[in-house]
Amino acid sequence: MTKLAQPRELPARLLTDPEMINACRVRDFARVFRLVKKQAGIYPSMIARLCDLTPSRVGEVIAGQRQLLHMDVIERISDGLRIPGDMLGLARRPWETPQALVVTEREPPQASQPALSSPVTLAGPDVDSILAITSGTSPGPSTLRALQSSIEDYWRRDDQHGGEALRPAVVGQLRYVVGLLPESKSTSMRHGLYGVAAELARLTGWTHFDARQYSQARAYFTESLQLAREIEDRPFMANVLACMSLQATYQEKPADALALVNAAQDAAHTGMGSTPRLLSMLSMREAFAHAALGSQTATHRAISEAHRQFELIDAKDPDPAWMFYFDEPKLIVDTGIAHGQLGEAATAEPLIAEAMRREYTSNQRGRAFHAFWLARTQLQLGKLDQACHAATEALDSASAVASERLAGHLREFYEQLAAYRQEPVALAFEARLREALPT
Template sequence: MPETSRPQELPARLLANPEMIKACQIRDFGTVFRLVKTQAGIYPSMIARRCELTPSRVGEVMAGRRQLQHMDVIERIADGLRIPGHMLGLAQRTWETPVALSAVERKPSVAAALDRSSPTAVPGSDVDSILALTARTDPRPSTLQALRSSIEDYWRRDDQHGGEALRPAVIGQLRYVLGLLKENQSAPIRHGLYGVAAELARLTGWTHFDARQYSQARSYFREALQLAKEIDDRHFMANVLACMSLQATYQDKPTDALAFVSAAQDEARGAQGTTPRVLSMLSLREAFAHATLGNRAATHGAIADSHSQFERIRSSDPDPPWVTYFDEPKLIVDTGIAHGRLGEAAIAQPMIADALRREDSANQRGRAFHALWLARTQLSLGNLDQACQTATGALEPASSVASERVAGHLREFYDDLAPHRRAPVAVTFEARLREILPAQVGGMPRP
């Protein structure tokens, strides 16, 4: 398909539909075409034109009288209908890259010449345009609310299961919102769509960060910054910069981490209505950066600032939704982690343990992540039995979430355990590890 052609994107809800996912997996294109028609308003004549098929062939597939098995046809369907490659067992398509995410005005595609004398010729572009009118979207305030609700649901599912499985649906919804931004919208709707797109771009970046796919994460974080800047949402820009600071900490780039969080604090303090909860969260991200640099005094100062801001929180504060996760258990566990990054295990251990007891049980990734932090802290204090017991408790939540960050912490604990590998508690832990998470230990040496 020519690069100048930009087909209508499929709705995110369709890409996330279990029936659609299964149909793509088994390449049941009759079901795929039916769902594309009923849920995306793309009629058989449009399907035929976009996938370079004849209408009669599309009709036969939808009626169950023909199957499509040739790889070149399957690739044309993926590209013509904008179905992500992995859903059909294909390599990533060229149009799936983040660089195409800028909200620029869409240019009309040039229709290919058709042989109108043939009885199986595809209808002209005027017919497609008429049919497409039935699929146009007129976003309203309720549309924005529905989109924001879906984002909240994505974050809950990300905490419970990780973002890998969510990513195609989130990217699809992001493209859908960016498509709406290319059309004429009222100023309030346009403002809201930019905010939603910024949130979706940040969430996509986060799923890549959690998978330790840092280059892709930064691309989406940068996109989120650009979208938030369009509506001068300085609070959200601070939020994205805080994410980039945390990623730089993981990449062992503490100078970059400090630069990002300093910029985030500048944005937050320069904006009106910044709440103490936002400032408290940002101060702890600053503490992470200082701790990674090994700057003890600056780390302690940032921690003190964070706790001071947290004490100023009131229930009436107009906190943005993206910071409500930063509650007291999160404050405590992050404080413990900051001390742990400094090597102050004796201070970190009781804090992380206390927060872990109070943490929301539905946040599987958080529980696994923090339990492994606690286990490593206990091990550094010489408490081998405690450490192995805590790490064993982390295995169940770790097995239920797809998170390379959690897997990385698990491997780090396993490496830390090397001097004690033959101790009975370590042998028991490893046996349980190989039972619950065999994929994580496939390359690990046996004792």
């Protein structure tokens, strides 16, 4: 691994410059990099080394040919250039002065008051404390069933509306379940609670991933892996690794994506409870990773294996509840997306269109993603009217879902319309985009 250059502090005059403050606020990194070069003498090649970016990528940003939107990249810029987190809309960075060391003005001394005795210590307002009040008995089977039912409901609501508003409730329930683990008496109950906690951690990671908050997503996915490992639930570990592989493709780290899905396949093959449905899904994620690497032969091979495994599914297979989303329409649409990633639009378009005709309409986010991919492949085929129609359908679904990942895809499609900006259908889509997803 390349050793990064040693970060150095930016001059105070730059960090207090109104132009720099505004550029950071709107995350205009072209301006940020130019100001850093002009006022701090840090040239693009050094910016690249400090922020773990390629020099060509930094050059494209400065030239206005590329935007930096991924949270992990923004965090690397904050850490590499020593830009305080709050200037970029981030949490306080680890290298910043600890809050405990900030000097604050002391309150004037108050006259001492007689202590008031209180028979009860009141709980804090946080969710864990409130839930702890009601958890006076050891958890039983009904507790486990209620928790599992909650997870199913969370996933339905996440599909329909996005996970941003759900996250506080999911995190609170995750901490509540982790708190129940020491109280569980039987081995079966402990096993069940670990499984519930692992699912809640994965769901939390997923909501962060969908919001493009990749560092937080990775932390929760890792917690989910650790919880599943406690009970040696290797199929679920494979499922989490598959999520992390998908995230790596979004972070433009295809080699990491392939390594993670290969680890998922190893976990699935070495554990009890792996089913053809799970192995089919993992092969499709492998196809995504190969497609991101541009490997046509390997992508086609993984797609064939995904279909072969899917044909082996038997109604008697003990698929876990978290696996049932991977049905035949999902297999078909993912096949189309993998071909689309390779640029094989003629193969991809009919597959995605067929899957959309067959899939459930209650999954608003999934349908919006698939409509985006249909639009993208149709645009590659020169079908401008159909592409804009499909993209508008994606916008209609996206307007009901809080998903920064989806919004990013739709803005990406708009950028691909550059050659057609004056066409009436492109202008109509632009107007609809600005209405549905204001910047």
